[in-house]
Amino acid sequence: MSLNIKPLADRVLVEPTEAETKTASGIIIPDNAKEKPQRGTVVAIGNGTKDEPLTVKVGDTVLYGKYGGTDLKLEGKDYLMMRESDILAII
Amino acid sequence: MSLNIKPLADRVLVEPTEAETKTASGIIIPDNAKEKPQRGTVVAIGNGTKDEPLTVKVGDTVLYGKYGGTDLKLEGKDYLMMRESDILAII
Amino acid sequence: MSLNIKPLADRVLVEPTEAETKTASGIIIPDNAKEKPQRGTVVAIGNGTKDEPLTVKVGDTVLYGKYGGTDLKLEGKDYLMMRESDILAII
Amino acid sequence: MSLNIKPLADRVLVEPTEAETKTASGIIIPDNAKEKPQRGTVVAIGNGTKDEPLTVKVGDTVLYGKYGGTDLKLEGKDYLMMRESDILAII
Amino acid sequence: MSLNIKPLADRVLVEPTEAETKTASGIIIPDNAKEKPQRGTVVAIGNGTKDEPLTVKVGDTVLYGKYGGTDLKLEGKDYLMMRESDILAII
Amino acid sequence: MSLNIKPLADRVLVEPTEAETKTASGIIIPDNAKEKPQRGTVVAIGNGTKDEPLTVKVGDTVLYGKYGGTDLKLEGKDYLMMRESDILAII
Amino acid sequence: MSLNIKPLADRVLVEPTEAETKTASGIIIPDNAKEKPQRGTVVAIGNGTKDEPLTVKVGDTVLYGKYGGTDLKLEGKDYLMMRESDILAII
Structure with missing residues (x-):
């Protein structure tokens, strides 16, 4: 389903993944009950800024x-x- | 109705939307009584800055x-x- | 009456308007007794800076x-x- | 009398004026006993910086x-x- | 083994080395029980930023x-x- | 006597003058026992930075x-x- | 002896000199027991940054x-x- 939303500038909209799922590359995010999930799927992106296009x-x-x-x-x-700078890596 | 006001630089004048309204794309902003609404309509914009035109x-x-x-x-x-940098997305 | 004063750089001299006055565009600034007035008339301006001329x-x-x-x-x-960056809008 | 002193960069040497004096343009600085005078005469200036010459x-x-x-x-x-940026206006 | 992960921008993925190991050049990192290890092997790198490619x-x-x-x-x-700027030296 | 020392970048080596001395231009620095002297002679200078040569x-x-x-x-x-930016004026 | 270590960017590896040693130019660093030595020999340097080569x-x-x-x-x-900017002078 496509969402009707356009993030501004260097912002990115991410749908968080359930923390207990294991990725194809085998990455497991520790499920610390006091922390929000750290993995997700990008569902919408901004146009970047004049200095930095989005990756x-x-x-x-x-x-x-x-x-x-x-x-x-x-x-x-x-x-x-979030801002793209809050994203650590693509997996 | 057109308002006779010209925001300066990267400022944008926004008319907040009632928090319980649901948009065409189905976005619902949680109605937290302790928070101001987070959605609105742009009613006037500045000319941007030399480095960044407005989006x-x-x-x-x-x-x-x-x-x-x-x-x-x-x-x-x-x-x-507000400044345009305070705006997260266009919906 | 013209004032014999020249603000420096991006500074602007403003004569505050009485808070209870209503402008042509109908803007009314809430009269909060604990706050200074927020509307005024520009009476003198600086030459701006190399990067940003005044608006x-x-x-x-x-x-x-x-x-x-x-x-x-x-x-x-x-x-x-004040500095021009303290000014929100022209009305 | 000319002073034998050369301020560096964007610095300016100012001789404060007695607070109770009234200028030609009629500006009166409130004489608050707890505050230093706010008006003076420029007696020496620096050469400015590469980015901003002095005004x-x-x-x-x-x-x-x-x-x-x-x-x-x-x-x-x-x-x-003081630095020129500490100066509000020429009167 | 190759990891399926691409750090963003100036980020670098490092596999920490056991603290008591001694390198070919004889560098020994003091094993302070209250500190994490300070040496490791780079296993994935970002593309750098527009201003600074990675070293x-x-x-x-x-x-x-x-x-x-x-x-x-x-x-x-x-x-x-980590960001490359957190890396002190290549040994 | 020439000192064998080369300050880096925008740094300047200064030999402080005794606080009670009076200069040719008659400048007297108040001798406040709780303060270090504020006048001295430049004895070595750096090469400046790419953006600002030394004055x-x-x-x-x-x-x-x-x-x-x-x-x-x-x-x-x-x-x-000290850095040259810590120097107020040449007298 | 040459060390097998390459500092990154503007970093410099320094071997501290014993604090009581006197240099050829006669510089003596006060031996304050509560302070680390302030003099040393450069044993490895980085490649500098795009904006500033190392001195x-x-x-x-x-x-x-x-x-x-x-x-x-x-x-x-x-x-x-350390970073080169932490170095005060070459002696």
Whole structure:
């Protein structure tokens, strides 16, 4: 399903993955009950800034820091709006 | 109705939307009684800065962070004057 | 009356308007007894900086943040010397 | 009398004016006993920086913020060494 | 084994070396029980930024500061995701 | 006597002058027992930075702020290593 | 003996000199028991940054601030890894 939302500038909308899932590359994020999940799928991206175009694409699975982003609820699901600089890696 | 106000530089004037409204794309902003609404309509924009032109246009529906902006009352309605960098996305 | 004062760089001298006045565009600034007025008329401007020329002109009515500026008394009247970045909008 | 002192870069040497004096333009600085005078005469200036040449000239009467500058005693008189950015306006 | 992970921008994924190991050049990192190891092998690197390409390569043994980086668990092993600026030297 | 020392970048080595001395231009620095002397002679200078060449020369008598600089003892005398930006003026 | 270590960017590896030694130019660093030595020999340097090449060379004797640098033990000797900006002068 495509979401009707356009992040501004270097912002990226991420749908967090359930923490207990294991990726194809075998990455397991420790499930610390006091921490939010650190992995997700990019569902929308901004146009980047004049100085830095974005690297991630819609559909990428990404790892991100625990404290980045703003919680948003869309179509009944939880998303995180973050800056690309809060994303650590594409997996 | 057109407002006779011209924000300076990268500032944007936003008319907040009632928090319980649901958008065409189905976005629902959680109605936390202790928080101001996070969605609104752009009613006036500045000319941007030398380094960064503005991305949003008058009429855009936008999501913005909870703590940005200065409250203003115009024609008996509440508005928020914020910088474009306080806006998360166009929806 | 023209004032014999030349603000430096990006500074602007503003004569605050009485808070209860209503502008042509109908903007009413809430009269909070604990806050200074937020609207005024530009009476003198600097030459801007190398990077940013000034946008406001002498005679403009402007909205400005509550905590900007330095109080000055000229010809028995109160003025505020502020940077243009403290000005939110021209009304 | 000419002082044998050359401020560096964007620094300006100012001789504070007695606070109770009234200028030609009628500016009166409130005489708050707990504050240093805010008006003075420029007596020496630096060469400016590569990015910003100086605007004030020797002989200009200037208004400056209360907390800027370093006190210096020259020829038995008190002066203030400040950066031009601490100067609000030429009067 | 190649890991399926691509760090973003100036980030580098490092596999920490056991602290008591001695390198070919004889460098010994003091084994302070209260500190994490400071030496490791680069296992994945980002593309650098527009201003600074990366210097380290996959396979380099590096020394890094004690407090940099985010812990990640991949294939059951502990890794550190850090910025290249957290790396002190290649040994 | 020439000192065999080359300050780096925008650093300047200054030999502080006894606080009670009076200069040719009659500048007297108040002798506040709780403050270090504020006047001295430049004895060595760096090459400046790419953006800003140095203005002071070896032999200049300079005024400097009270809290700048690192104390150094050379040939039994006390010196101050400071950045040129800590120097207020050449006298 | 040559060390097999390459500092990154603007970092410099320094071997501290015993604090009581006197240099050819007669510089004596006060031996304050509560302070680390402030003089040393450069044993390895980085490639500098895009904006600033390094000034110091391997073999230079340098003075450096007391609080800069990270302690490293190599071949049983103590070294300090610091940024060139922590170095005050070449002596």
